[in-house]
Amino acid sequence: MPAPARPEGHSRVGAQARAAAARILAKIARGHIETEAIFAEVHPDRCSGCRMCNEVCPYSAITYAEAERRSQVVSALCKGCGTCVATCPAAAIEGRHFTDAQIYAQIRGVLQWDSSHASSASCATGAPTPAPISPAPAG
Ligand code: SF4
Ligand code: SF4
Numbered sequence: 001m002p003a004p005a006r007p008e009g010h011s012r013v014g015a016q017a018r019a020a021a022a023r024i025l026a027k028i029a030r031g032h033i034e035t036e037a038i039f040a041e042v043h044p045d046r047c048s049g050c051r052m053c054n055e056v057c058p059y060s061a062i063t064y065a066e067a068e069r070r071s072q073v074v075s076a077l078c079k080g081c082g083t084c085v086a087t088c089p090a091a092a093i094e095g096r097h098f099t100d101a102q103i104y105a106q107i108r109g110v111l112q113w114d115s116s117h118a119s120s121a122s123c124a125t126g127a128p129t130p131a132p133i134s135p136a137p138a139g
Contacts, residue, residue, distance in 0.1 A: 038080035038097050040073045046092035047071055053084035053093060 027033050049069040054062045061077035062084060073093070085093045094100060
């Protein structure tokens, strides 16, 4: 009885899997694994221990410390996706190197650049000049 035909693309998928395994083995052979510098951090003084962040993390990177009644991020597991940052009702989590203040500063910078170029664009299009930008929120 002939062997069943392999699905189309089988060899390509197998080659990709072997390449991925080789890359992982190369990292393990180095004796250490580099992780992203961007990861979330819990401010313990603001954390109420509600555990909402524990539920939403897609990488199971947040643990709950029963003794302190606070959540903690395991930085080696965190991928910096920001889901917990957006979820926390107490604003107790921030992305390291990606704080709220830094994000607001980037938004302000983009909007100011846009405003400074809007006057010349208005001449061409007749569109109204954008309203002035509000000051950044504290924090
Ligand atoms: S969601 Fe915020 S307040 Fe709740 S446990 Fe997590 S860090 Fe603490
Ligand atoms: S940033 Fe994403 S991966 Fe990191 S702890 Fe929060 S939800 Fe998990």
